[in-house]
Structure formats: C-alpha cells, structure tokens
Amino acid sequence: MTSITLFHALYVAAIAAEAMTAALAAGRRQMDWVGVALLGSVTALGGGSVRDLLLDRHPLTWIQHPSYLLVTSGAALATIVIARHMRQLRRVFLFLDAVGLVLFTLLGCQIAVRLEMPTVIVIASGMISGCVGGVLRDILCAEVPLLFRAELYATVSMVTGGLYVVGVALGLPSDPMMIGALIFGLALRLLALRFNWSMPKFVYTQTLH
Amino acid sequence: MTSITLFHALYVAAIAAEAMTAALAAGRRQMDWVGVALLGSVTALGGGSVRDLLLDRHPLTWIQHPSYLLVTSGAALATIVIARHMRQLRRVFLFLDAVGLVLFTLLGCQIAVRLEMPTVIVIASGMISGCVGGVLRDILCAEVPLLFRAELYATVSMVTGGLYVVGVALGLPSDPMMIGALIFGLALRLLALRFNWSMPKFVYTQTLH
Amino acid sequence: MTSITLFHALYVAAIAAEAMTAALAAGRRQMDWVGVALLGSVTALGGGSVRDLLLDRHPLTWIQHPSYLLVTSGAALATIVIARHMRQLRRVFLFLDAVGLVLFTLLGCQIAVRLEMPTVIVIASGMISGCVGGVLRDILCAEVPLLFRAELYATVSMVTGGLYVVGVALGLPSDPMMIGALIFGLALRLLALRFNWSMPKFVYTQTLH
Numbered sequence: 001m002t003s004i005t006l007f008h009a010l011y012v013a014a015i016a017a018e019a020m021t022a023a024l025a026a027g028r029r030q031m032d033w034v035g036v037a038l039l040g041s042v043t044a045l046g047g048g049s050v051r052d053l054l055l056d057r058h059p060l061t062w063i064q065h066p067s068y069l070l071v072t073s074g075a076a077l078a079t080i081v082i083a084r085h086m087r088q089l090r091r092v093f094l095f096l097d098a099v100g101l102v103l104f105t106l107l108g109c110q111i112a113v114r115l116e117m118p119t120v121i122v123i124a125s126g127m128i129s130g131c132v133g134g135v136l137r138d139i140l141c142a143e144v145p146l147l148f149r150a151e152l153y154a155t156v157s158m159v160t161g162g163l164y165v166v167g168v169a170l171g172l173p174s175d176p177m178m179i180g181a182l183i184f185g186l187a188l189r190l191l192a193l194r195f196n197w198s199m200p201k202f203v204y205t206q207t208l209h
Numbered sequence: 210m211t212s213i214t215l216f217h218a219l220y221v222a223a224i225a226a227e228a229m230t231a232a233l234a235a236g237r238r239q240m241d242w243v244g245v246a247l248l249g250s251v252t253a254l255g256g257g258s259v260r261d262l263l264l265d266r267h268p269l270t271w272i273q274h275p276s277y278l279l280v281t282s283g284a285a286l287a288t289i290v291i292a293r294h295m296r297q298l299r300r301v302f303l304f305l306d307a308v309g310l311v312l313f314t315l316l317g318c319q320i321a322v323r324l325e326m327p328t329v330i331v332i333a334s335g336m337i338s339g340c341v342g343g344v345l346r347d348i349l350c351a352e353v354p355l356l357f358r359a360e361l362y363a364t365v366s367m368v369t370g371g372l373y374v375v376g377v378a379l380g381l382p383s384d385p386m387m388i389g390a391l392i393f394g395l396a397l398r399l400l401a402l403r404f405n406w407s408m409p410k411f412v413y414t415q416t417l418h
Numbered sequence: 419m420t421s422i423t424l425f426h427a428l429y430v431a432a433i434a435a436e437a438m439t440a441a442l443a444a445g446r447r448q449m450d451w452v453g454v455a456l457l458g459s460v461t462a463l464g465g466g467s468v469r470d471l472l473l474d475r476h477p478l479t480w481i482q483h484p485s486y487l488l489v490t491s492g493a494a495l496a497t498i499v500i501a502r503h504m505r506q507l508r509r510v511f512l513f514l515d516a517v518g519l520v521l522f523t524l525l526g527c528q529i530a531v532r533l534e535m536p537t538v539i540v541i542a543s544g545m546i547s548g549c550v551g552g553v554l555r556d557i558l559c560a561e562v563p564l565l566f567r568a569e570l571y572a573t574v575s576m577v578t579g580g581l582y583v584v585g586v587a588l589g590l591p592s593d594p595m596m597i598g599a600l601i602f603g604l605a606l607r608l609l610a611l612r613f614n615w616s617m618p619k620f621v622y623t624q625t626l627h
Contacts, residue, residue: 020225026357027413034364035357036411049263054467056294056476058265066329087415120484136557140344144560148444148453155452202454203496204445206505235566236622243573244566245620258472267474273540289620296624349553351562 003153003175007103014103015068016075017096018044022137023079024086035079038139040076041069044100047133051108051125055115077160102185105130105157106178119165126161127154130182152192155199160185212384216312223312224277225284226305227253231346232288232297237241238350242286248349249285250278253309256342260317260334264324303402311394314339314366318373328374335370336363361401364408369394421593425521432521433486434493435514436462440555441497442504447559451495457558458494459487462518465551469526469543473533512611520603523548523575524596527582537583544579547574570610573617578603 019040026036045062052060062068063195079086084180103120131147131154138145147153160181167177191197219251225287228249235245259367261269271277288295323332340356340363347354356362369390376386400406427495437458444454463480470478480486497504504511530540549565549572556563564570578599585595609615 024215024413027411028408029353029358030412031353031357032408032410034367034408035354039357053262053471054478055482063263063326063330066327066333069329071332083411083413085328108367117481120487121481124484124487130517139348139557139560140354140357142348142351142560144447144449145453145558148449148457149447150557154456158452199450199452201448201450202441202445202501203448204442204501232624236620238562238567239621240566241560241617241619243576244615247572249565258565262471269472272472272535275542278538278542292620292622348557349563349566351557351560356501365623383456414561 003179007072007107007178010099010103011107012068012071012108013096014100015044015072017077017093018100018133019072020079021093023076024083025141026076026139027080027083033080036080037073037076039137042140043133044072044075045069045136046130046136047104047131047134048108050132050136051111051128053122054119055112055125057115089169095190097191098189099182099187099192101153101157101189102160103132104133105172105185106164106181107116109161110174110178113164113168122165122168123158126164130157130160131136144151149201152189152197152199156185156189156192159188212388216387218315219308219312220316221277221280222305223416224253224281226302227309227342228281228284229288230302230306232285232351233292234346235285236292242274242289245289246282248346249288250281251349252342252346253281253284254278254342254343256313256338256340257317258344260320260337264321264326264334265339266324276305284326302397304399307395307398308391308403310339310362310366310398311369311391313342314369314394315373315390318370319383319387322377327402331374332367332370333375335373339366355370357402358410361395361398361406361408365394365398365401421597422599425525425596428517428521429525430486430489431514433462433490435511436518437493438497439511439515441494441557442501443559444494445498445501451498454498455491455494457555458497458601459490460558461551461555462490462493462552463487464554465522465547465549466526468550468554469529469546473530473535473543475529475533479617502569513604513608516604516607516611517600519548519571519575519580519607520600521576522551523603524599525595527579528596529591531586540583540586541576541579545575548575548578563569567619570607570615570617574603574607574610577606 022043023036024042026039030040045064045068050059083091105126109122109126111129112125117125134153135145135147138147152182163181163184164177167181212230231249232245235248240248254277258269258271261267291298308310314335318331318335320336320338326334343362344354344356347356372390372393376390440458440461444457449457459480463486466479470476500507523544527540527544529547530543535543552571553563553565556565558608581599581602582595585599
C-alpha cells in the first residue's frame with residue numbers, strides 16, 4: 001500500500017468517525033434524522049471547507065468529491081442504528097477521532113506549505129482544518145465550543161503543526177515526516193485523554209462595563 | 210407575464226417574507242431596531258450567500274443587487290409596525306415562507322446545474338440555498354437550529370431538489386419543470402405543516418467520554 | 419508622522435484592544451489559554467475576514483500579514499496577566515474598543531469605494547468590518563450577539579459609514595475626511611456610552627406557529 005492510499009483510507013475513516021461522534025451530539029439534542037446527517041457532514045467536512053474558503057482554494061474538497069458527502073451522511077445515519085453499541089466501541093471512536101484531528105491538521109499544513117505560506121499561516125491552516133469542524137458542531141448545538149474550554153484538542157493540533165513545520169524546514173522527506181508527525185500527534189492526544197491533561201483556564205468574574 | 214418576471218416577483222416576495230418572520234424571532238428576543246433589520250437581512254439573503262461562497266460565485270446576489278438589502282431591511286422594520294396584525298396574516302406568512310423555501314431551493318439547484326455540478330452537489334446547493342438562512346437566524350438567536358430538530362423543512366428542500374434533478378435528467382424544458390417542482394414542493398410543505406408531519410428523531414442520552 | 423503611519427498604528431492598537439476585550443469575555447466563560455488566544459484573534463480579525471470573503475478579496479489581511487495573528491494572540495494572552503488591573507484601565511479599553519469600531523468601519527468603507535461598489539454596499543462593507551468580529555465572539559460564547567440587543571454599536575458604524583459616503587460624494591480629500599469621520603464616529607460612540615443611548619427595542623411575545 002502506497003502512502004497516498006494509506007492517507008486516503010485514513011482520511012475516509014476519519015471523516016466517517018467525525019460524522020459519527022457528531023451524530024451522537026445530535027442524538028443528545030434529539031435532532032431528527034435529517035439533522036443528524038447534516039450535523040455529521042458539517043462537522044466532518046467543515047474544517048477543510050473553512051480552510052479552503054480562507055485560502056481561496058476552489059473547488060472545495062466535497063464539491064470535487066461528492067461521494068464524501070455520502071460517506072459522512074451515511075456514517076451519521078448508521079450511528080442511529082448502532083448507538084446502543086457505541087459504549088463498547090468507545091475506544092475505537094476516541095482513537096479514530098484522534099486520528100481525524102491529527103490527520104486533518106497535517107493535511108491542512110501540507111496544503112499551506114504547497115501554497116508557500118509563511119510558518120504562522122501553515123500552523124493556522126492546520127489548526128483550522130483540524131479544529132473548526134468541532135467548533136461548527138458545537139455552535140449548531142448552541143454550546144460554547146469544547147475546543148475553547150477543555151482538553152488539549154487545539155494544543156495537540158498546534159504542536160503537531162509545529163512539528164511538521166520543523167520537519168519541512170529541516171528538509172525531511174514528506175511521507176516519512178507525515179507518518180512520524182501523525183504518530184507523534186496521535187500519541188500526544190491519546191496521552192492527554194488518558195491522563196486528563198488540560199491547559200490552565202482563565203477565570204474572570206468582573207464586567208468591564 | 211413571462212416566467213422570468215414571475216420568478217423574480219416571487220423571489221422578492223419570498224426574501225421579504227423571510228425577513229419578516231426573522232423580525233418576529235428578533236422581537237421575541239427583544240432585539241433593537243438595528244438588530245431587527247440585520248437579522249432579517251441575514252436570514253433572507255444568508256442562504257444564497259453561503260451557497261455562492263462555497264461555489265465561488267462572485268459577486269454575491271445582494272452585492273450585485275443592493276436594492277435587495279433595502280427590501281429585506283425595510284420588510285423587517287415594517288414588521289415592527291404591523292406585528293400586532295401578524296396573527297391574522299399568519300396563513301399568508303406561512304405560505305410565503307414555504308414559497309421561499311421551495312423557490313430558493315430550486316434556484317440553488319438551477320445554479321449548480323448550470324455549473325455542471327454532479328447530482329449530489331445540485332441537491333446540496335438547493336438545500337444550502339433553501340435552509341441556511343434559517344440556520345443563521347437560529348444561531349444568531351443562540352438556539353439549536355429548528356432545521357435540525359423539527360418539521361420537514363430540510364426534507365422538503367431535499368425532495369424538491371431531487372425532483373428537479375430527475376426533471377433535468379429526463380430533459381424536461383426548464384420553465385414548466387421549475388413551476389411543476391415549485392407547486393409540488395409547496396404542496397408537500399403545506400401538507401407537512403397542516404398534518405404536523407415530522408421526521409423520526411434520534412434520542413441518545415449517554416456520553417461517549 | 420504621515421496619515422498612513424497613523425492609521426496603521428491605530429489599526430494595530432485597535433486589533434490588540436479588540437482581542438483583549440474578547441479575552442475578558444473568554445475569562446467569564448472560563449475558557450483555557452488556547453481558547454483565550456483563539457477567541458481574541460477571531461474577534462479582532464473576523465470582521466475584516468468576513469468582509470473580504472464576501473467581496474472576494476484575497477489574500478485575507480492576516481494571511482498577508484501573519485504578524486497580526488501574533489499581535490492578537492499575544493494581546494489576548496497578556497490579558498490573563500493584567501486582568502486584575504483591567505478595571506482601572508477600563509476607560510482606556512472602552513476608548514480603544516470605540517477606536518476599533520470606527521476605524522474598522524472606515525477601512526471597510528474605503529475598500530468598497532476603491533472597488534467602486536454602490537453606496538449601500540459601501541456602508542454594508544463598513545458595518546461588516548466594524549461589527550462582525552463582536553458577533554463572532556458572542557456566537558462562540560453561545561450568546562445572542564450584543565450588537566442585536568443593545569448599545570449604539572451598529573448604529574455608530576452605520577452613521578460613520580454614511581458620513582464617509584457623503585464625504586466621497588462631495589469629493590473631499592481622503593486623509594482629512596478619514597480623520598474627520600474617525601473623530602465624529604468616536605465622539606458619537608463615547609457619547610452613547612456616557613449617556614446610555616440606545617435604539618428602541620422590538621418586543622414581540624406571540625408565536626406565529
């Protein structure tokens with residue numbers, strides 16, 4: 001299996017996993033089936049879409065590959081059927097969700113590097129690709145995005161992007177570096193989940209006005 | 210009256226109706242007059258704008274026709290005056306709101322067909338045009354979008370788009386097909402409202418973490 | 419100091435001030451440090467980004483000048499340290515926040531005039547530049563945007579833009595007009611804050627359905 005085939009298979013698995021975790025969030029808000037499919041698709045494909053809009057890259061991924069919309073809608077709807085078994089599959093999901101975060105981040109960085117963007121934008125492009133889907137999901141559920149409140153989600157994305165940038169600066173070959181950064185980011189995310197790592201919070205109780 | 214004039218008159222009536230129903234939502238949240246005009250305009254013109262951003266079509270409709278902004282702001286502000294009579298006009302509004310949903314959907318499909326997009330994207334373009342305005346309204350009101358929770362809104366949009374796609378595939382002439390799909394979608398929406406049709410809901414109460 | 423240098427220095431001070439007030443909003447929701455930096459950046463740079471997406475102007479400001487992202491992230495994070503002294507600095511902040519509103523509005527108008535947009539779009543471009551950052555901040559905090567509910571925020575932006583349009587129509591020289599409109603808008607905003615001016619609200623308690 002070539003690395004392109006590997007990354008592609010991982011990408012499809014990751015958008016399906018993101019759609020399925022979004023479907024559970026939809027179920028917690030008692031959305032109807034159409035809402036489940038829509039929320040799953042927006043969550044899985046939203047980060048890459050926002051990145052491409054901001055970078056002015058067209059056509060968007062899902063417009064060029066409409067079958068991705070079928071994957072995300074299908075995965076979200078399948079979640080309705082298998083939801084009762086999700087707790088047993090919990091570890092598989094958290095793993096695929098972590099793969100999604102790290103893989104989307106690296107693909108976002110790679111795209112910005114190919115556009116010869118400066119370092120800050122390469123890392124921002126990775127973070128937008130990796131994190132914005134979940135932010136859209138939380139906005140559509142009328143919640144303060146989890147990303148801003150807890151877990152090392154955004155931090156993992158930033159560190160993974162930073163590692164990628166260092167690798168590019170050192171002139172490392174692309175494929176081994178992608179795989180190395182993927183494994184590193186995945187390990188960081190899984191360790192953060194396992195040990196409940198979190199960033200310090202900023203607590204402010206006064207009003208300015 | 211030619212069909213282009215008919216569709217244009219219906220379009221202007223529909224954006225005015227969408228702006229007016231959004232103005233009522235603004236009034237329920239005690240927004241000020243500026244907020245009423247803004248929420249009305251974003252709701253009425255937001256779906257088409259998001260569609261055009263995603264498809265990279267510029268200039269956006271309201272940038273090319275700024276008078277639409279005056280229509281939507283004016284209709285929203287007029288709602289403040291006539292709000293006390295809105296209950297009597299309830300049926301007119303629900304009818305025009307349904308016209309908006311179906312007409313925006315069909316215009317979105319037509320645009321994607323002209324860009325030679327694949328079938329899935331034609332239907333997606335219709336749904337984005339028809340439904341995203343209401344989603345933006347609900348986000349700006351800090352609510353879980355109604356679209357995801359209830360009514361056949363998104364479903365009517367999807368079915369109407371599907372019908373349009375079948376008509377294009379069969380090579381039917383454009384104008385009669387638009388009118389036929391408009392009447393069909395409108396009937397479906399009004400029947401759904403009348404008989405309280407809804408999609409089944411997905412209820413999930415566990416947490417994955 | 420030339421007027422370009424002046425406007426640039428004011429712009430950098432204004433995005434820093436917007437990021438800092440957003441950081442306080444983040445602290446009220448107990449976001450973590452990454453969330454603080456992200457919310458500050460989205461608030462400070464979001465209005466200009468949405469304007470440029472809608473007008474199809476690329477590259478976006480912060481993609482062309484990535485250092486702005488460092489300014490906004492740095493200012494937001496610095497807020498965590500100095501938050502306990504913010505009440506004493508209250509007036510400085512409200513002043514810089516007002517500068518941001520008026521300056522962003524005028525820059526948005528200027529951009530639309532250079533693109534030879536019609537008057538309505540020039541004013542809309544100014545309002546989007548001046549106000550959308552705060553709307554994004556409130557959406558990400560899961561609140562109904564302050565803009566829609568209170569204060570003369572949007573009104574100040576609209577009036578300032580209108581003044582700019584009149585100045586352009588009269589053929590006034592650009593720099594003095596920018597400075598005049600800046601002072602006028604600033605005065606209007608500070609008077610509105612001082613005397614608690616507000617627009618009338620639209621209160622509607624019935625449901626249409």
